[in-house]
Amino acid sequence: MNKNIGGIERIIRIVAGLVLIALAATGTVGWWGWLGLVPLATGLMGWCPPYSLLGINTCKNRNV
Incomplete structure (x- = not known):
């Protein structure tokens, strides 16, 4: 499970x-x-299942 959510987006999801x-x-x-548990969980994990299915990655470091 690779991270696919960038830093600012993670903060927004958690808040x-x-x-x-x-x-x-x-x-x-x-x-x-x-x-709100959903964005909180995805923000804390740094991974969003729909992003994986759609091939979206907002992480600056794509190899994390």
């Missing part, structure tokens, strides 16, 4: 995921806020 989870936990948004 967006945490915001969605926090909003869901406080009841500000509905159950769909828990979907």
Whole structure:
């Protein structure tokens, strides 16, 4: 499993995921806020399955 998500995109995914989870936990948004787990997980791992299927790679270092 090679990394296919670059640094800035990883940060954006992690922040967006945490915001969605926090909003869901406080009841500000509905159950769909828990979907923030997906961008959080992909951001932490640095790997996105759909990117792999589509051949997308936003990493600067393509060999990582």
